Amino acid sequence: xxxxxxxxxxxxxxxxxxxxxxxxxxxxxxxxxxxxxxxxxxxxxxxxxxxxxxxxxxxxxxxxxxxxxxxxxxxxxxxxxxxxxxxxxxxxxxxxxxxxxxxxxxxxxxxxxxxxxxxxxxxxxxxxxxxxxxxxxxxxxxxxxxxxxxxxxx
Numbered sequence: 001x002x003x004x005x006x007x008x009x010x011x012x013x014x015x016x017x018x019x020x021x022x023x024x025x026x027x028x029x030x031x032x033x034x035x036x037x038x039x040x041x042x043x044x045x046x047x048x049x050x051x052x053x054x055x056x057x058x059x060x061x062x063x064x065x066x067x068x069x070x071x072x073x074x075x076x077x078x079x080x081x082x083x084x085x086x087x088x089x090x091x092x093x094x095x096x097x098x099x100x101x102x103x104x105x106x107x108x109x110x111x112x113x114x115x116x117x118x119x120x121x122x123x124x125x126x127x128x129x130x131x132x133x134x135x136x137x138x139x140x141x142x143x144x145x146x147x148x149x150x151x152x153x154x
C-alpha cells in the first residue's frame with residue numbers, strides 16, 4: 001500500500017541520493033554509480049547501474065541502465081525533456097545503454113508519455129522507463145527504512 005510522500009522536504013541532491021540508495025538496495029541492480037555533483041552538467045546521466053536479468057534457461061544478462069533524476073514537484077516531464085536526455089546520453093556510449101530511467105518526484109505530461117510509448121513501441125534504444133512519483137511511492141512502500149531516512153512521511 002502506498003502513501004503520498006512529502007517530496008518537497010528533500011533537495012535535488014537528496015532526491016538523487018534516495019534513488020542511489022534505492023538501486024543499491026535492489027538485489028537485481030549491481031555496481032551503482034553516482035559520479036557527478038547534482039547540479040553539474042551530467043549530459044543526461046545522474047546515476048548508472050547494471051541490471052541483472054535472470055532467465056532459467058539462458059542464464060544471466062547484464063543491462064547498462066542510466067537514470068535521469070528530475071526532482072520536480074511543481075512541473076511535469078515534457079517531451080522536450082525526454083528528447084534532450086536521449087540526445088545527451090548518447091555521449092555516454094560505448095558501452096551501449098540498454099535502458100534509460102527517467103525518475104521524477106512529479107509526473108509526465110500526456111505528450112511525454114505518448115512520445116516514450118512510441119519510442120519504445122518502435123524498438124528504439126535505449127528502452128525508456130518512466131518512474132513518476134506514484135511508481136517511486138510503490139517502490140518505497142517496500143523500503144520503509146528509506147522513507148524514514150529521508151523524512152518523507154506526511
